[in-house]
Amino acid sequence: MTTDFETTPVDGIASIPQNILDRLTRVDMPSVRGIDASNTCLEINTVSIPTYQCEALVLGSGAAGMRAAVELHRRGVDVLVASTGLFAGTSACSGSDKQTLYTASTDYKGDNFIQYAQSLCSGGAMDFSTAYVEAIGSNDAVGGLQFMGLPLPHDDQGAILRYQTDHDEAGRATSCGPRTSKLMVKVLFDEALTLGVRILPSTSGIRIVKETVDGEERVCGVIALHREESRNDFGLIFIQCEDLIIATGGPGELYRDSVYPHHCHGGLGLALEAGIELCNVTESQFGIGTPRTTFPWNLSGTYVQVMPRVYSVDHDGKEVNFLKRYYRSTREMVSNTFRKGYQWPFHSTRMLDYGSSLFDLAVYLECQAGRKVYLDFLRNPEPVNEGESFSLEDLDPDVRSYLENNEALYNLPIDRLRRMNPLAIELYRMHGTDLCREPLEFAMNNQHMNGGILINDWGQTSLAGCYAIGEAAGSHGVTRPGGAALNSGQVFGKRVAVAIKRSRLDKSAFEANQTTILQQICETLDDANAFVASANASARTPKDIKAEVQARMSDAAGIICSPDNVAEALVAARKLRREVEAQGLQVSSPSLVGQAFRWRHMVWVSEAVLTALDYYIQNGGGSRGARAICSPEGTRCPDASHEDLSRFRFVEEQAKDREEKLIVSREGENIRVHALPVDLTPEVKREFFEKGWGPYLIKEG
Template identity: 80%
Template sequence: MKVSNKTSSPNESQKSFATVPQEILDKLTRFEMPAVRGIDPSGETIEVTGRTIPVYRCEALVLGSGAAGMRAVVELKRRGVDVLVASTGLFAGTSACSGSDKQTLYTASTDYKGDNFIQYAEGLCSGGAMNFSTAYIEAVGSIDAIGGLQYMGLPLPHDDRGAILRYQTDHDEAGRATSCGPRTSKLMVKVLFEEALTLGVRILPSCSGIRIVKETVEGKERVCGVIALHREEDRNEYGLVYIQCEDLVIATGGPGELYRDSVYPHHCHGGLGIALEAGIELCNLTESQFGIGTPRTKFPWNLSGTYVQVMPRVYSVGEDGEEINFLKRYYRTTREMVSNTFRKGYQWPFHSQRMLDYRSSLFDLAVFLECQAGRKVYLDFLRNPEPVNEGEEFSLDNLDPDVRAYLENNEALYDLPIDRLRRMNPLAIELYKMHGTDVSKEPLEFAMNNQHMNGGILIDDWGRTNLNGCYAVGEAAGTHGVTRPGGSALNAGQVFGKRVAVAIKRAKNNHNDRSFDPAMMEKAVTDALSDADSYTHEDTGLTTKEVKTEVQARMSDYAGIICSEPEVNAALEAARELRRKIEAEGFQVRSASMVGNAFRWKHMAYVSEAVLTALDHYIANGGGSRGARAICSDDGTQCPEAHSEDLSRFRFIEEQPKDKQEKLVVSYENGSFKISALPVDLTPEVEREFFEKGWGPYLIKEG
């Protein structure tokens, strides 16, 4: 089809849209999640300090019920492992409640000429702090991961030859991205739950793990259970239960509550704190993703992809109500401003280097500074961008070639942003409409937010942690390196969900049934009850609200996209002081039902200190600016420039090549945080395994 260069009026464009029926839009946005019936209360109990404590038993326990955790659950159950899921809130985590314009799943491409796994892996680990072997596993495993999801019913779009439709996302040189709309990960959770229910998986909803229990087996510490709080349990005042397990999979997502300015759903605490407390090592905590999104006070959502590729008017509003075209202070021409607004679509995460040369992260810095100045920032889809210079009106005929070509290829050369959005992604409009904002009638407020933790629990290529019997998958696992293609985290969770299931099954094939020491269980429960009693009986101590406010403010103000050595160091000292105060004074909570918040915010205080410990160490040792943050200093060698704004205070230190070659590992030992460097292996060596040579060993491993 020949694409006209002429724009059309809104009325004409409305007629030419390939209108998607409302019932189809609803299937991809307003769909129902499966009804889940939790298992019956356990009939087995123990008596500890006069309290009745229910005991649940399983071979493998999965903490968390997002896309990664449920993939592990399904794969474990298929392999005959007795698996139990414990979830704080079904369909309430990031997988079910987060996304973007067309939330991305990044896998090896199956369209046109296919893909090259070596190149895919090299792209994944090119940002640094990631082993090539991990990247290669994610590349090869993506084929099985996506095939399994399709088999379970995930409605990924494909052409009539069966090739999945693809597009380019951030840090993606090959166009490996695909999507089934803004709710891709929620649809993944839906089909995985339906499969789990079909398989008869046991599920314990409203249940949060608060402490990992370990025992020594043959001279090594090993998981033997988890202490949890179950909101539906009434046989003791806290709802405390003990879950005995041979293996544990931490799939609790990222620490979404760590930042005040966050696009995570509320109450996403993650599992890094419970891991630290158990002596489990974390890595790459300096690496996160920050980007534009709608505020947490409303409907938190990432504003990547078509939300900005349609080039809406961007403006801020001060206390006097005046609308300000603030981007004209940063970009030199209208063409430069709107083309880089467009590029935020596939360069969504902030990156220090893209602040230079008037590129797309200068947009991020401008939004960040407007919010710091107390002004609210909006996207207006009903009007085109205002000019930077007088007489330089916005025109679809005056765009950078890549921007113009994208709109032509998608037949989206319409007069208004809302019509361009309706043409390219009607689901993006539908999503906000179902959450109370109709972007076809009103502007959309947005800000700079924390969105994803690229670091997390240190795992090997089978998902194993340094604690025997403990695994991690999804955002809880620190596999993502410094930068990564958008949507690769969803793929990593699926790939490692299967790999931990294989690893657990193979381990079971090689050892006899374990016996557990009842005294270890009783001691662990006694200690947890003692802490819970202290939180509810003390008249002194911190409130969880005080800790939450302090942690979130400190992380957003001093560990966001703009950092400096003095501020990070001061923030670390304040975080240490908070932890010491928590350990000395404890918490005070109003009722036994609130004791879970005390455990969670103790863990979040630990995670905050761990992140700041890593960041302070990184900066003090010459670490420079990269994907997550700009490390600002008068000694910096690079400085962003703006059309009419002095940005000299944002002069920053460049990333050092040596820092790409290691992971920073953090652990909590003997009352303090320890940090070390772990070299990464980027050697792209993949040996071909011949069939007859590899077949026998495979059969033996699989049993």
């Protein structure tokens, strides 16, 4: 649907020059020249496998991975970055209205780091010590980014401008606009290129190579596929390293209904295959966003705080004010539309008392019924009841005061949006949708996994020499303030660099076992050959596997779950994984074997998530951040003004579940889950200067 209606200029709205809008939305990324092809090869059965060497290998070139690379290089560690696609991951391609970076506030009275840490781990399943590390480290993280050129807005006293985000009661959020994380990637790449960090583009890790040193398994390299390598049919290469940092992002391809960029597979399957433990993979974030079939983007913040008209279109093309079936008054409906701005993720308890996640449930049900849902910024919301009308004078106090404080009490949503966030309009115009002329289709999508690879407070995984940072790391707990993940990636990017530098001072040099390496490369080469020359007529294609996995995860493990559906989905996922293991996958050419490796990993990831979710439910786990666990035995039920929602009666979260992480590991041909207690005690040991200075100097060398 389009319209010729155009808003007229509104007095009092400052006009931001187009060149400034362009600089913050049409971000020009630096030109990157990858390193020269290696001249060293391993010869295996007449096949040449090029080899590369480094002290530390970073898989992934997003904001977290590039921070680690910069910090490692500054510490004199020989680091190599290997990336599937430069500027193609979530850091460079995802965002929201004003994508958030959540750090300690310098505004007005400063911050309390213990309270900050408590806000990070308040949802449970996260150690207080990890949260405190992120809180303390946020000052250095943001300071380093500013030094590198990140244009965070600040007042004339130097305090960074702040606002409130989801799960945030203190207002620690800040932003450069919709492209905050892309700007982070840009300044980090600029710094890396200035420093001379080695980068290997078009390279995807497909297997972690391990060896046993003094009775302990540890990393010794990664087998990868390099799209520009022609010395063997598959582009297979081997990168030998002493330390590995997995910074490959989250499993965006796990769901059909997703706001991730395309081709984001993450590194959880890679880790599972290597025997590395995962944690909290039951915990994700879901929220409203534009569909993946168009331009995937989160619709948090000002997109909904300006209270656009929300409607659906039925099969006959009729526009329907569907929210009126859920809320009791126009004021209640529009005030909770506004609250989606800083309560963006779905949360089961916010379906209660006509809260903001009742909006999510309504959108979910419209989409399930096959209707398309839209935001219309050209018209105000339609009334809920006869005799009512939308009015800026009839809003809940928190909504009214927010609009007053931002001087955004304009008559139309588009003018309120232009006043509060013109970059939000510019972003969609850049991608072909002019919010000043046409509505915006949206839906419920998977956006972020809070779980991931199990790490300690230095980013170390359960495999010696292997670290995980960013969304690949499962350090975020059940709920987290919006933008805390961007901060976490920066904090742990530096911490893994410190840990690796210190470990190099402690450990003696060792020679990698070439026999072990050759054996694992041979096994991978055999797999690649089998994918292309599959003699099994029943072997599935990656495309088939993708469709089945994504449909099952979106339909059975989205915001609405039931014990029976999850159990059935797990049976089907396990059956698929066993089928893939027994019969393999098939691709039509050697250049496509990467798809086979990735989707073999993804069937394991899908089974791992469903195994953990089933374990959680079967042990009495209830509804919390990611999902509502619906059951007739549930104790809470959302209400709606004109809809029977009794089928969404849900089981409440148990307090005990906040006190543990769910650990997931691959053991042979099975997935094992067990609970690990977390320490939520808000205690911080103070170190005195003279006592701590000497040990610090020794650790740093």
